[in-house]
Amino acid sequence: MSRSNRSDDPQVHDLLGIGFGPSNLALAIAIREAAAPGRVDSAVFLERQPRFGWHRGMLLDDATMQVSFLKDLVTLRNPASEFSFLCYLQSRGRLIDFINHKNLFPSRVEFHDYLEWAAAQVDDLVRYGHDVVDVRPVWRDGELDHYEVLAQAGPCSAAPVSYRARNLVLGVGLRPYLPDGITADTRVWHSRDLLPNLRDLVPSAPTRFVVVGAGQSAAEAVDHLHREFPAAEVCAVFSRYGYSPADDSSFANRIFDPAAVQEYFTAPAEVKDMMIAYHGNTNYSVVDQDLIDELYRRVYQEKVRGVERLRMLNLSRLVETVRTPEGVRMVVESLVSNEKTVLDADVVVFATGYRPVDPFELLGEAAEGCLRDDAGRALVDRDYRLRTRPEVRAGIYLQGGTEHTHGISSSLLSNTAVRAAEILDSICARSADTVDAADPAADRQPEYAGAPGTA
Secondary structure, eight states: OOOOOOOSOOSEESEEEEOOSHHHHHHHHHHHHTOSTTSOOOEEEEESSSSOOSSGGGOOTTOBOSSOTTSSSSTTTOTTOTTSHHHHHHHHTOHHHHHHHTOSSOBHHHHHHHHHHHHHTTGGGEEETOEEEEEEEEEETTEEEEEEEEEEOSSTTSOOEEEEESEEEEOOOEEEOOOTTOOOOSSEEEGGGHHHHHHTOSSSSOSEEEEEOOSHHHHHHHHHHHHHOTTSEEEEEOSSSSOOBOOOOTTGGGGGSHHHHHHHHHSOHHHHHHHHHHHGGGTSSOBOHHHHHHHHHHHHHHHHHTOOOEEEEOSEEEEEEEEOSSSEEEEEEETTTOOEEEEEESEEEEOOOEEEOOHHHHHGGGGGGBOBOTTSOBOBOTTSBBOBOTTBOSEEEESSSOHHHHOGGGGSGGGHHHHHHHHHHHHHHHHHTOSOOSOHHHHSOOEESSSTTOO
16 A cells, blocks of 8 residues: 655654544543643644534524533533633623523524634644545554544645544534435525525525424524515425424433433443433424424414414425426425425525434544444444454544444533543553554554555
């Protein structure tokens, strides 16, 4: 196998993070705060975006976080951290104002500003504009010693740059999901791109939007479009009678406690299935009760006035979507009567959620050393480390895609601070147990290969 171009930083890092959303940002902060002999001496994070950003397309003015500000990047790990949301408020001169607001749930815009504020303080650890294109195992003396990560850091014609690390932490987030046969374009959107696409929308005075989906993002998109475009009709299409409320009661919220991860991980398979079935309504396809009430109020008031601009096409499904020169033509079918309704719209927004990114797709050849269960899913240890063959000494950790092993809350913001600490502790403990810590480039060249003994 041919070697890639070397980066101008030839060292083997203790840790390399792929992706720099909230999860790996929390890890970068934990590294910075834990700086001490025997901890992580060298870390770098690669992020494809040109700057920090987290769901920018849904930073709607009135949207609030669905988790308490205390579940920020650090507080559950270190309540005295200078990277907390409270320290952010103090730095912005709004601490007293926030306290007087009497609200545990900041706006999404404000929380995003907090994340940007925190990311700026660990900016030296991040390489923005780096799109990872390959991960290669590096073998030494019959063991997989570390990984070479290739990233595109410029135009397509530029050669990728190379980074090396003994441990990888994958924090690549979720992939927007569109139904089969649907391709996003200037009139067919995923809700992730709502705000930037609205800024570029032509005509500037649309007459009809269609929003497909029944979760929080769908309801927020319906709410925003109905308010911002007072001359347009907004049609919501979903298979239920209406939006279902999220169960955010105190006892149900225990599913998001750090201790719930351990309980789920050790539970028998049938208990895991039961937990997901019982508590799915805390997180999946559910909507805040206040937003449900507001949308219902608008529907009712429009009926009173005799002008129905907000239409709920419930117990229905979208069966056909065709692009036209003017927009999109859709066919919506009633699940009860099979009656079909044709809708011509300027835009259709698919608020159809996200799917985990398969870690093996990103790892490429390096995935050959990872173990899988009978369903082909990654086997993951309690410390979020991928389970690997005995000859694999280097580590791969997951910040997401672990619901099948660690439960609903394992990849959510609720456990970000604790999860970062557990991953960092695992890397440090394994590093302390490693006898040979010498740089493999110092005495002899490592083998760039897919298996021991091959060139």
